[in-house]
Amino acid sequence: MTISAERPTEVVVPSAAPPSTGGISRTPRSGWLSQHLGTAIIAAILGYAFGHWLGNYVSSGYTYVVTSGQNSTADALGLLFGVFGWLLGIGALNHPMAKLVGREGVEDAPVEGWSKYFRYTLDHKVVGMQYVVGVLLFLFTGGLLAMAIRTELLNPTTHVFAPDTYIKIVSEHGTMMMMMATSIIVGPLGNYLVPLMIGSRRMAFPRIEAFSFWIFVAGYMVIFSALPYGGFPTGWTGYAPLQTQAGPGMVSYLLGFAVIGLGMMAAGFNIAITIINYRAPGMTWSRLPIFAWSMLATAALLTLATPVLVAGGLFGLLDKTVETAFYVTEHGGSSYLWQNLFWFFGHPEVYIMALPGFGIVFEIMPVFTRKPLFAYKVAAAGMVGVALLSFFVWQHHLFQSGINPDMRPLFMLTTELISIPTGFIFLVGMGTLYKAKIRYEVPMLFCMALFFNFLIGGVTGVFLSDVPVNVTVHGGFFVLSHFHYTIMGGLLFAFMAGLYFWLPKMTGRMMNSRIGKWHFWTMFIFFNLTFFPMFIIGLAGQPRRVFTYAKNLQVLNDFSSISAFLLGASFLLFFANLMWSMFISPVKAPANPWDSLGLEWQTATPVPPYNFERIPVIMTDPYRYSEVGAPAFADLGDHTPARSSASGSDQT
């Protein structure tokens, strides 16, 4: 069959005749008797113990181990085997092992009840829900650490934490948030929504998808393990040779990033391949929902940029364990090497954290403006353009480092060129608002706020890209504020918009809009009150990651800290809303609470196990909100008479 917009003639399948695949039909069994989170934890502990023992056995004679009393090799092997045990325990390795003897993968029957959320599951909707909890846990931990940072900065000279503890907190906060942010939309919403939006019953590689989630959780535990190991002193950028000098907490950082990197690559790989191959008949590239475009651009960055991080982390681990000298200048390595590798990944990563936000906003805005998305093609081109350009700008992080100083004008140019496709995003957003009929539901408020915040973040980015101005603002609170405006003000606001918008679809329960509005306004106001003063603090000369600062900056810092605490409270409000609306007093969501034309709203709620009764056929462009009598986006086929015969009885 060629992919055509024609609905295939319905033929009733004699389902009793098995097309002879090697598949084994498994009957459902209780979730708690097979592999799940519990077995994963047990296997991870056993793996850790084994790896740690092995590491000690191998390396206890190393000079550095004897003299320092700390054994990075044992810690690295312990964590490595711990992750391995975790994957074994959760069941991620069952299929790869079965393949060795030629068995083909067959999905298990879906598990009923809560236990499915604690298992290695092939249902992309379950993975999406798992990711929601996973990223919220990450966010919560990182947020706690942020509160600790602001507590320390309340006073320039009196210290709540010891300086090493403070650096540990800063580093852990940065790393956790960066890891979380790469997956915060791709994970929960990307996995949940992409097949629904492109009209597919499944992901291309559901096991890789499940792997990406469970390795993400493993990454959380690995990076968390830095705290009991004594933390790491390098911040999230992990600059060598400080990295090489640091204690065993650094191993958690390097391994954690490598592990999360595996997850990022797996998630991006699966989503990209799914969008390329599983679009429903009739869904041409120009009919693809814009969120899927953003996922595709993000997935390209995830798959191609992350291997560089993994390689960099591998080299760092080798430096710390078998004592190679990749990053040690005195032994023929180079401290510049890590900076180059890290930022070659790091800058595309910035857009990994921006593009999904744009996708969400563009997906939501037409619904609440009751207008088509303005300049759809420009929006898609903008995202692809940003993704492409992001590979050519990494040295703007290194303007003052002395690396290739004569290349600075070039990188200044490429960096500023990124403003052009980013400008497309604003054109599309503002064009969509033009003469709209805006409905101020909570998701729409978050979308409008994104444009407000991201504008500040984007414009300050131009200041940072200018070499002369960069002399003052590099490495200070200005740049800190800049990337919080883009990541938190952009991505996190978009994530909130997405959650308020799609949780009714995912859970069948409405978020309380009254608390939601309170949450939005407190978050928006205190976010700006927290981070806007940091621009001034930065211009006034406060470097990042310091526990002491000039006395005259105390007022601004205190203002920022108190706003940060209130911002934290606003997140508590969000958690309260989540608990209240989802568990304590759930309100059943209507089938299509926002009157969206999106394909994901056309199927039943809760979404049936395979999303669509029939594979839908896409009939027209998306977002035809303003045209009376426009044809429906998709033909779901469930009105055809064949449906009853197909689903009614197996035995026809």
Next chain:
Amino acid sequence: MSPQNSKSEVGHLRRIAVVWVVVSVVADLLFWFLVGPHVPPGRMTETAINNQRTFNILFVIALPVLIGVWVYLGYAATVWSAKRDGAPESVGGEAARTNQKAQVWWMSVTSVIVILLAVYGFYAVVVEHGSGGGEGPNPVWSPEGAIQAETAALGGGSSWTPGHVLVVQVIGQQWKFTYRYPGFGGFESDQLILPNHTTIAFNVTSLDVIHSFWAYQLSVKADANPQVNNVAYTETKQLGSFVVRCSELCGLWHGSMFNDGRIVSQSDFTNWATSTQTANAANTAHLPPFAWTYVPDANGASGGFYPDGTFTPYSPSEIYGAKSPAS
């Protein structure tokens, strides 16, 4: 589109444009004259003055952009909102999938602004000799006389006289900057004193991890990397004191890695330097000869990360912290 519609379209845009122009002009003027002269990093050196001007120019361009989007958003939010009560309309608004003219305009304007900014930035970097940023070991844009001064400094026995470029070496180490003055016998001090009206060539290097030498009011910032000589230039313009901070996370006492420096008159500077040279002479004799970079012993005191004897150190420059005789 009916003529009525197109008229109202013009009406919307005209209202937005008027508000935008008025607010932008007022805000730009207020900024340029009231705030601009006080924008960090101040006016203590040539690079500070230049970078302040660049910042202000960028800000004057950025303000209308910010205001434009905000005015538009505010207008849209108030004028184009749907009625709150009543049944939600399933369709509404106007068919506005795309607008060729708007797209072309938008792209042209952003492209022109961006390319102009890049050209201006390029010009500023070249004309201002790197604008106070680290230019690596072989600066391509250096002020007059700097290369000669640095060559002379390396040869040893050079002495600084007013009116010439002063070479100062900044040595980052965990967790303090120290400064060497090759023009005065290569003495080392933990104080940074500079003469006024003088071009300074900072040669920044590190003895261990990466630091970043940030003389805030001087508008100088250059990373200190082990075995790299990172050069940054500025010209002092005013007397006064300034703050030096480390702006690259370098470990435990990164937050404490700061000191005050001073710009003094040329004669005061000469007095200070010569007297310190005399006072430190005994210690200077034990320092390695002046060099652009130094090879730190990667291992530290008696037993380090790498086992001894596993590599052959070859030093084209000077070693700080020799292993022998004590160990």
Next chain:
Amino acid sequence: MLGLFAVAVGLVITAVAGFLTPGVPGGIVNFTGAQPSGQPVNLTVQTFGAIGTGPHPTWVSYLVKSPQGQWVHSTDWELPANTVINMTVIQYDSGSPLRNQQWGQVTGTIGNTASVNGKALSQYDSNSGNGVGHTFTVPALGLDIPLVAVPSTSKNICGTAPCASSFDHNTITFSFKTPGAGNYSWQCFVPCGLGYLFGNGGPMSTQGYMGGFLKVVA
């Protein structure tokens, strides 16, 4: 489900809080009020090759003699402002060259001088002789004293703290005047964190071993 979530959140909070609780050993040793106001304060510390106890028994560290006369493992000392501090360092550790000989000068003390076993010291060449065990340096005050090492060939080196005076040691004494109130960090400039790159990791990078604060209070 709700309960499970609450348990997870509780676990995270407990763990984060647990690992972040300021873990400086010994707390702050208070020297204010030990003497009448304005009188010089005596501060005695010893430094040695290995602390012997705690989570990192092999690390170099300091012990400070509290006003009550006990040796306490702490590097945060509370001192009165604008007061002369007579400091005695009993140095049991062997040494090495300084990475930067700059720290071989005695600076910031009263008279820019110190005494080693009774002999005056204003500058020490760390590349010869026994080298320097540690330095006591307060960057913000410009205070720097190289703590001359005992010979590494000595058969009588103190292994683990606390060290009896029968072991080889150098007694370094000097005086300095505290400034106004504030927190002033002090550290060592000898790369003495064994087993770490550049010798600056481990004890050098952990508060409570080779660095701490002078908490000067008015």
Next chain:
Amino acid sequence: MADTYNKLTGPRESPEEREFELRAQIGSIWSGGRLFIGMYTFLIASLVFSYFYLRSSNNGMLWRPHGQHAPIAYGVAVYLFTVATALLANVGQRRLRKGDVTDFQVAGWTGVLSGVVGLIVQCWQLTKLGFFPGASGYTSTFIGFAVINIMSLVIGTYWLETTLARSLRMRRELGGDKPELSTAPTARQFRAGVASMAYFWGFLAVSGTLLSAMFYVM
């Protein structure tokens, strides 16, 4: 990779839908194989970049003092085994396409053997190094190269082995003559997988040539 639905609970597909999904699966195997090569290219490019970066910086004249070289006989052996496996995988795939299943099996299993031996030799080589890992830039990047090479051989050999095992099991499941060449969905997926696998091995041979030239010849 390409899972089949569980027949008890899976969706009820029309034949058109089944064919549509099968084509999507085959397309995924094809494009997934290519994307994986793209990802792997970036990984190897990081190593190549590190090599040439350290080589051109030659910090402390320690890129490669005294003509350090890795055990070259082992290295050449590993390289030859890699290329042999790649050739066998590609020859096997070609024979399979021509309809010769036995040749595919023979070539494949020889390839697996060659891959495993290559893997063992590569690990063995690490015990025969004439230098310390951190001795120079070259030695460091060499260790990185060895680790990445081990990874490549494990992935490639695993992939090759799974296609062979699948082919054997398919015969038992489907029966008949040369079921691998039939139109059964699983056979069509299988052939797509073999093609992607052979392509990946070709990529490994090319990148292996580049890397081996860098580390053993240049």
